[in-house]
Amino acid sequence: MSGPDGDAAGAETERRQPVRVVLAKLGLDGHDRGLKVVARMLRDAGLEVIYLGLRQTTESILLAVEQEDADVIGLSIHNGGHLTLAPRMVEAVRATGTDVPVVVGGIVPDVDLERLAEAGVFAVLGPGASAAEVARTVRAAAARRA
């Protein structure tokens, strides 16, 4: 991560437009508590969260991204399917000819990080990530897209 993001209060200055992020769980994965905490973290950092919640598909996420003109997709994965699900999401985004960045949150073993990076995942946020780190990462992703 680079960039002089102070992040302290996190609130958007009046001039800046809030970053819009779609948060979802892809596929069969019932653990949405972490995603709800992340939604709150991002809201408190001044971002606009479009919360989709459980049991989404790549299609339903893309539909939301289009209609909501979202800057970032946040995927929460706790079922061990990250190596399948995250690259599938990235591929689906690219297939539409856009480049909305995908940030993954959840339980991802260190050995898989590189493969996710190669697949085009912008960043992976693990259980230890602070609220400031989460907000900074999503903002950095949004900046890349713009």
Added chain:
Amino acid sequence: MTAGPAAGPTPERAAPHPDGEPPTAPGDVTALFERARGGDRRALGRLLTYTERGGPLADAVAVAAWPLAGAAHVVGMTGAPGVGKSTLTDRLAQVAADDGWRVAILAVDPSSPLTGGAILGDRVRMGSAATPGGPFVRSMASRGQSGGLALAALSAVRLLDAAGHDLIIVETVGIGQVEVDIARTADTTIVAVSPGWGDAVQANKAGLLEMADIFVVNKADRAGATDARRDLEYMLDLGHRAGWRPPVALTVATTGEGADELFKHVQDHRQHLRTSSAEAERRARHVAEEVRRHLHRWVDQLVEQPTRQTEALFAEVAQGDLAPSAAAQRLAGEVGQVPERDAPGADDEPEV
């Protein structure tokens, strides 16, 4: 723990804009607008973003949309948090879609007054939003602007209208003046309550109820639903607007029960408006209201973002050389002449 490609040799330069260069001139808006009219959801999504942000691009969108808008029927759905507005909106949209209407939903939620952030969760309750043939759903945060939100929401409605939707449902939490303002410009306003929300006394004191064209008692499978309906009917017995007595529908949004009846009420009200002798007057009132909101924006801008000229004027007032009323009169002549706060395209600056 943060890891990922950003740590690697990723180019720091911004990736190309998904729609080519970000539009900086109204002409680019025209191209997006044509795509949106052709059914391009991404183009429509982007135009809604411009509308939401305000400024010159929003004005360009509004100018492009206005001549093509006017055919849609606009329904306002409001009520206290938790009564089931989103689920009900979803059901209503489904019934209308089955009847051949092209439906769009604008779901307005409050921003945090402290951080400006927002959690927009209405899509969770809108199953049809997740299906490709479903309604176009856009979530909008209030972004702390009081008059601005009402204007942005209204402009978004005009845009969705111009893009070919013929039923537009605007969902707001019925707790504040802004929400009331938004609902007031709808053609049909639905006020949703749930059993146990209060008695006839509450009904009379809540100003929200006076603007209802249709009442819904949602969660009608729970105890007290018929009591709630009776209280509303009692209140209506005491008086209502001439020509239209608001019906009180009972629904169970989670199962879809009563949604057909609710949509029938919407159609009846639409028919009532069309045949009403006061229809031309009502339309004229709406147009005046819309112009007034745009005018307010120009005035707000002048007041909230003083230029060197206005600062000098304020100083004159402070020194006692000029009366505040005289200064205001001089400023009134400048409304609409001030440059926009943001340079065109400045909104597209990366957010780091």
